[in-house]
Amino acid sequence: MQQANQACRDITNEQSFEAAINIFADVPCAVCKRSLYPQQRSNLRANMYSILLPEELVALGxxxxxxxxxxxxxxxxxxxxxxxxxxxxxxxPPELVNLTSVEERFLSRIVPFLKIVKLNNRFSQNWCKGQVILFAKDVVEIAEQLPLTPNQAGLVLVVESLENLSCSKEFVVDMQRLNRALTWLISNNHLYSDVQVHFETTLNIPHIL
Ligand SMILES: [Zn+2]
Structure with a gap:
């Protein structure tokens, strides 16, 4: 009898587990478009708020x-x-989505400054605190010619070297990807409209891999 009860409880647990993992946030909020789990949803009679809501929502009732x-x-x-x-x-856009962080710095017209706190927990997460301040680069001399050189981009590469090992992390910059991204930015972002493409300086840097 006890064994039968145990088996019954296991089936119930399995079924409730399956039911629990098959609940999804699959309905969007009609106003902010955030995906909602069932317990997060509430119904609102849109036609009572016709002054606030756009016509297409009011029409839904x-x-x-x-x-x-x-x-x-x-x-x-x-x-x-x-x-x-x-x-x-x-x-x-696809031209920008796959840029590495080094490539992003080469195409950057501003330098962001923010305070990053390393949290002392087992996941060693980073946490941003306070405001982010954006400084424009030297507009006259540098920013109208992109991509930047590592010095202009403010890049400092810190490489760990071990006595018995001769391997170090390499930072890859794909020039074709950089060119595609820069071309897209110049034609689609008005903040880049005055930029001149200037790949010669970046291509001549021996320590960029
Ligand atoms: Zn919402």
Whole structure:
């Protein structure tokens, strides 16, 4: 009898485990587009807030939102993350998405300064604190000619060398990828419209691999 109970409990646990792992955040909030788990969803009668909401949402009658958007709208406030505020970052174009961090620095027109704290836990995560300040590079002399040289990009490569081992980490810069990214930036980003492509200086650096 005890064994039968145990077997029954195992099946129930297995079924509840399967049920638990098959719950997904697969319904987006109609206002901020964040994906929501079932317990995060709340229903809102959009036609009661026709002054706040865009026509396409009002026409739906009842909409599914997250609790934050729902609370804001019930208080007659437009949520800051509402999609019609156009605050959503666009997708990174394929020309830029695969750049390494060294390649990004070569194409950068600004230098960001921020405080990074190394958290003392077993995952050794990094944490940003405070404001990020962006300094423009020397516009007259440097930034109108990209890509930058390692000195201009402010790159300091720290390489560990061990007595008995002659291996060190290499930083790869793909010139074709750099060229594609720079061409895309010049034609699509107005902040790069005055940039002149100047690959000669970067190609002549012997210690860039
Ligand atoms: Zn929302």
């Amino acid at each position: 009842t909409i599914t939102t997250c609790s934050r958007c729902s609370n804001n709208i019930r208080k007659r406030k437009i949520p800051t993350t509402a999609y019609w505020n156009k605050m959503m970052p666009a997708e990174v």
